[in-house]
Amino acid sequence: MQTGEVLRRVVFDLLDAAKGGRLKKLKEVNKREIVEGVTEEYMDRRIHVLLDYVKEHSPYYKDHPEWTELKDFPVMTKGDFIENYDQVLVDNSEEQGKLYRLSTSGSTGTPFTVLCDGDKMSRVNMNFISCMELNGFRMGMKRGEFRAWIKGKNTISKWKSFKNNLIMVDISNMGDDSLEKICQDIEKKKIQVLVTYSSALTALTQYLRKTHRDISKWDVELVFSMGEALPQETYDLTKELFGFSPVRSYGNNENGFIAIQLDEDPEYTIDLYNFYPEILKLDSDEPAEEGELGRIVVTDYYNKTFPMVRYDTGDTGIMRMYKDPKGRVHGKYVEIYGRRGSLMYNTKGEPLSIHVFMNTLLKFEGIVYQAKCIQWGEKDYELLVNADQEKLDIDEVLAAYRHYLGEDAEIKVTYVDEIPIQASGKFMVCENKWDGRK
Incomplete structure (x- = not known):
């Protein structure tokens, strides 16, 4: 455990406690609901609160009083949201205080920026920490985020990097020289957590195998894979090299993490606390049959600035929903497809x-x-x-x-x-x- 990790955790707890401990409570509730599931009453209440809200505040939905249940609402792709952006944006956004931008171009190549208020931004951040902590992360650990960092667009300041104990690991080029530098930085900067896209993790692990690099002195305790689906070969090689399995996740920049792998469960546990998931048929907006491959559609409960009701993520998968002996609802993505870009x-x-x-x-x-x-x-x-x-x-x-x-x-x-x-x-x-x- 590094000194910087402990200090940042103490500072976070103190600052949050001074504001009533809201973030810590949010994080703990999120973790509990992911593991223990939610009640049917919670899902029904959150959906109807959201639908009533959008019909009152979003011009796009105001003119349709006949839409009373979720199934009545249209399924929206990224392109649909972009085309109707000003109409979907709520009419009371100026009263919501500081707004935040959640930007992505996505693997489909369509730039898209979603606005959200401070509450949703806090939920995105705590959702990320919750998914990490459920897999062994400790608040304050030094993490290296693997991205194609573009100066002036998505890079972060030195202060924010220091405050969050975050190292920007550039993956614009994954040739041997670049991978060698990445390896040197991981060791020299004592990075504890690798937060990486599947393609980058594949390139890194293959380079480690090819060069027979000794990583026994590395401080890495957790490898967190996001973005496109992680090949089983990369999953197995990562476990072989590091001595522990990488964590698979599913999500996007517009909403946050939607599902997470717990322990070594091959299925993804869906975050039913923040999202209502659907799997629709490939050729229609009808619900897919149990075990049938279909389109992944999610409704975000908590974005009150740019509400995303029935968002077709562009990915496909298989989902199963079930109740435990206590009657609580759980959701699992059995398989997730898509985001498999050509190399x-x-x-x-x-x-x-x-x-x-x-x-x-x-x-x-x-x-x-x-x-x-x-x-x-x-x-x-x-x-x-x-x-x-x-x-x-x-x-x-x-x-x-x-x-x-x-x-x-x-x-x-x-x-x-x-x-x-x-x-x-x-x-x-x-x-x-x-x-x-x-």
Whole structure:
């Protein structure tokens, strides 16, 4: 246990206690409800409170008094929310105090920013800590967050990094030189928790195996995987290398963590305290049968600024709901699909994270609606662009992509009205069609 960890935990507890201990209470309730389940009364009450609220305050829902039950409300994709953004936004948002931005481009390549109030932001943060603590995390531990960090867009200040004991681990490039530096930083900076996307964890563990690196002196106690589905091979290799299993999670930037793996349970335990989950048929908005693969749809109970009712996440999965002997309701995602982006390579043959392409799009939010980078050869790429061409500076967009692909990348631009959807029901922000690297 590091000194900095203990000090930060003490400071957090003292500051929270001075404000009535709200965050700690929220965290403990969240943890308890994830493990012990919720009551049917809680789920019914939260849904009806939310639906009454949106029909009173959201212009999008105001004109439909006939929508009384959740099943009456339309299923909304990310594109639907973007198209109707101003109407979904509540009319009392200016009275809610400071608002926070939850931004993502997502694996589907559509930039999206959700506004929320301080209460929802606290819930997102405590939801994250709750999911971590249920798997051995201790408040204040030094964590390395693996992302494609973009200066001026998603990087954090030195003060916030110090306060949260957070190290920014850049995964824009996952070639051997970059992975070597990441390994050195993990050891030198005594990082205790790796919070990483599946693709980055796959690249890191394969590099560790290839180089036979001695990690016995590392301080890492927890590996937390998020984003795209974690391959079983990576799960097993991580356990072999570190001596413990990584934690699988499911969620997004718009809502927070929706489900979490507990212990080594192969299923994901759904957070029924914060969300109402549904699985709908692939070709209609009817509920999927038990055990049937369908679309993952969630309703967020607590965003009172930009309410997300029946949000189609773009992912597919299989869910089971059941009651325990005490009558409490539990939800499990038996399987989760989607977020399996093709592995792309730069002109040097080095692998690139899918999140490079996702975060590049954040720079052009509001101008580029969708984009997809396709690799056709060693240095040959095609960029499908759905954008406002009057505002678009294509040279600036190409420069942003070449920053990661390589200055010698040959990029053909194809303007489209919409990115073609794959058979899975999703379109990806990148795709590798080069036989040499498939």
